[in-house]
Amino acid sequence: xxxxxxxxxxxxxxxxxxxxxxxxxxxxxxxxxxxxxxxxxxxxxxxxxxxxxxxxxxxxxxxxxxxxxxxxxxxxxxxxxxxxxxxxxxxxxxxxxxxxxxxxxxxxxxxxxxxxxxxxxxxxxxxxxxxxxxxxxxxxxxxxxxxxxxxxxxxxxxxxxxxxxxxxxxxxxxxxxxxxxxxxxxxxxxxxxxxxxxxxxxxxxxxxxxxxxxxxxxxxxxxxxxxxxxxxxxxxxxxxxxxxxxxxxxxxxxxxxxxxxxxxxxxxxxxxxxxxxxxxxxxxxxxxxxxxxxxxxxxxxxxxxxxxxxxxxxxxxxxxxxxxxxxxxxxxxxxxxxxxxxxxxxxxxxxxxxxxxxxxxxxxxxxxxxxxxxxxxxxxxxxxxxxxxxxxxxxxxxxxxxxxxxxxxxxxxxxxxxxxxxxxxxxxxxxxxxxxxxxxxxxxxxxxxxxxxxxxxxxxxxxxxxxxxxxxxxx
Numbered sequence: 001x002x003x004x005x006x007x008x009x010x011x012x013x014x015x016x017x018x019x020x021x022x023x024x025x026x027x028x029x030x031x032x033x034x035x036x037x038x039x040x041x042x043x044x045x046x047x048x049x050x051x052x053x054x055x056x057x058x059x060x061x062x063x064x065x066x067x068x069x070x071x072x073x074x075x076x077x078x079x080x081x082x083x084x085x086x087x088x089x090x091x092x093x094x095x096x097x098x099x100x101x102x103x104x105x106x107x108x109x110x111x112x113x114x115x116x117x118x119x120x121x122x123x124x125x126x127x128x129x130x131x132x133x134x135x136x137x138x139x140x141x142x143x144x145x146x147x148x149x150x151x152x153x154x155x156x157x158x159x160x161x162x163x164x165x166x167x168x169x170x171x172x173x174x175x176x177x178x179x180x181x182x183x184x185x186x187x188x189x190x191x192x193x194x195x196x197x198x199x200x201x202x203x204x205x206x207x208x209x210x211x212x213x214x215x216x217x218x219x220x221x222x223x224x225x226x227x228x229x230x231x232x233x234x235x236x237x238x239x240x241x242x243x244x245x246x247x248x249x250x251x252x253x254x255x256x257x258x259x260x261x262x263x264x265x266x267x268x269x270x271x272x273x274x275x276x277x278x279x280x281x282x283x284x285x286x287x288x289x290x291x292x293x294x295x296x297x298x299x300x301x302x303x304x305x306x307x308x309x310x311x312x313x314x315x316x317x318x319x320x321x322x323x324x325x326x327x328x329x330x331x332x333x334x335x336x337x338x339x340x341x342x343x344x345x346x347x348x349x350x351x352x353x354x355x356x357x358x359x360x361x362x363x364x365x366x367x368x369x370x371x372x373x374x375x376x377x378x379x380x381x382x383x384x385x386x387x388x389x390x391x392x393x394x395x396x397x398x399x400x401x402x403x404x405x406x407x408x409x410x411x412x413x414x415x416x417x418x419x420x421x422x423x424x425x426x427x428x429x430x431x432x433x434x435x436x437x438x439x440x441x442x443x444x445x446x447x448x449x450x451x452x453x454x455x456x457x458x459x460x461x462x463x464x465x466x467x468x469x470x471x472x473x474x475x
Contacts, residue, residue, distance in 0.1 A: 006034025008427030011444030038213025117143030
């Protein structure tokens with residue numbers, strides 16, 4: 001049985017189907033794709049589409065490119081990335097262009113950043129000051145002034161907690177390979193040349209994208225599986241997962257108001273790890289539940305605007321690191337693919353990072369629209385009269401929070417779950433690991449191969465090292 005029809009679950013299903021294995025997929029949503037699904041909004045004859053924020057496909061695994069190309073064929077687009085940050089009223093290209101950045105910052109602030117960087121080198125490199133958290137990592141590699149300019153503040157905006165309470169793992173995944181020395185080399189040797197050869201994983205200049213949204217990948221997988229006779233139950237969710245002698249034995253789930261019980265030889269699941277533990281029957285021991293209570297997530301609210309305007313910008317998305325601006329990122333979907341908006345129209349997806357039931361989460365669509373337009377109009381993005389409609393989307397548990405203690409309580413939880421010989425917990429939700437859709441696809445495949453080959457692969461490392469890969473090697 002497979003619980004969850006996101007990237008990881010559908011990858012596992014695809015691999016199992018090739019070997020003729022019998023399985024059932026259950027998905028609580030009305031569509032497949034998980035956080036990588038695409039929403040469709042119809043306004044008369046006009047159709048607007050959006051993902052949950054910017055989704056790009058890139059991988060170190062050529063097999064995955066070939067797999068998706070075979071699925072989508074001519075609907076698989078190569079897109080040149082254009083992304084910027086808005087800081088202190090000025091736009092900065094991302095990946096950064098040193099000459100532009102210096103011109104925007106000005107000599108006084110640039111001198112302060114250089115001085116702070118040298119001070120950090122003295123403290124952390126020469127004197128050996130310990131790097132204990134995300135804030136230390138950023139200051140050690142970039143200096144205090146530059147770190148607070150667009151990294152520490154944006155990270156705190158994402159997580160809603162101080163940078164000093166965030167684990168260094170977040171920096172290692174997101175910006176490993178990016179440093180002052182990298183930027184200097186880029187300035188001296190030419191940015192384009194360096195971006196083709198450097199290993200800074202956060203700087204990808206070309207990515208691949210399905211022409212009707214990233215959810216097209218998963219709808220195509222669903223269609224292929226259903227043609228093979230595979231059973232996919234939507235609007236279906238587990239209510240209890242029974243186990244005995246370190247084996248999952250039965251899953252009870254709810255579907256259209258009815259409960260069903262299915263016995264399974266293997267369970268592949270991508271439920272949020274915090275929720276999955278509480279579905280187990282019998283419940284885990286007290287020490288596991290205590291560790292589970294320490295697991296935290298960051299939620300998101302999205303406001304999707306459809307516009308009577310041909311274009312707002314040429315960026316796929318823009319970051320807003322400053323805390324005075326309440327949203328963190330804005331994407332224009334037609335810059336991923338022209339088919340995401342009707343001709344002559346466009347759309348913007350505005351992302352708020354929040355906690356469930358906090359002030360932002362509880363605001364109405366009208367209240368959020370008023371907040372958003374106050375900034376977008378001032379910035380010259382669009383006018384109020386150009387807004388056709390606004391749609392409010394809420395997602396719980398989008399980001400697993402890497403606080404400085406997360407490894408400790410997560411290891412307690414995973415050591416317990418690893419005792420179940422026929423359980424494979426996968427994907428971002430299942431493994432409490434911030435990863436991309438390509439990583440989830442690889443984890444799903446690894447889980448399926450574990451069953452097929454009767455050999456448990458290390459799902460913690462499947463498709464993912466310390467680095468947050470953003471550069472593909474398609475040749």
